[in-house]
């Protein structure tokens with residue numbers, strides 16, 4: 001069964017010692033990967049990897065956490081993000097590469113707010129830059145890879161607003177989807193796909209099981225033709241390896257969980273999610 005990890009970052013520092021070995025472990029399993037850029041240099045590196053390996057594709061864009069310098073602390077890494085804007089000319093040059101399949105990751109993030117700023121201040125810039133990405137995706141006819149953390153209501157408002165005013169929206173995926181069915185339903189109505197990560201394999205928090213129950217409800221109810229699988233490597237390692245650095249081939253854990261929740265075979269879930277990814281990214 002051929003799996004498509006629709007969102008990973010093997011160009012990141014976390015793999016600087018053994019990048020080739022990590023990629024080989026996944027490529028040997030026949031995996032296809034979307035290497036996702038988060039700013040100028042990681043976008044360019046994603047394109048370089050896509051150029052080198054047949055089954056690797058690239059996405060290019062500016063992640064909202066890079067719009068303001070802030071301390072970022074993920075499960076497995078900790079870094080100070082560099083401040084950067086969306087550089088249309090720079091990305092316009094990269095997007096001409098035939099293996100660039102999407103624009104992003106871009107979006108809204110109210111989880112990482114610099115100490116000296118209010119969420120509203122952060123959102124002004126994030127919205128402006130996200131709209132640049134939407135226009136860029138429309139201009140170059142690419143789907144989007146969208147990041148959203150703690151800002152789904154704002155993102156959904158923005159997307160509906162853009163669609164109403166301009167009469168169009170690009171296609172895209174809401175990467176690492178972790179919210180509830182109400183938000184999911186709106187994204188589906190807007191034409192988007194939902195990307196699920198290893199988070200769906202995590203046990204519910206005993207003290208607060210509701211978020212995980214809500215998420216699994218989405219995995220069960222979302223239309224099968226709108227589901228994508230991803231690892232978000234190096235982050236969000238599935239439960240079996242939790243605490244260790246993630247690798248793209250572990251996306252098989254996500255497929256297994258989807259199959260279990262939807263009472264289908266893993267082969268069926270793999271086949272459909274791979275077809276979905278190829279359709280969205282325009283891969284023959």
Ligand SMILES: [Zn+2]
Nearest residue numbers: 007036105232
């Ligand atoms: Zn990511």
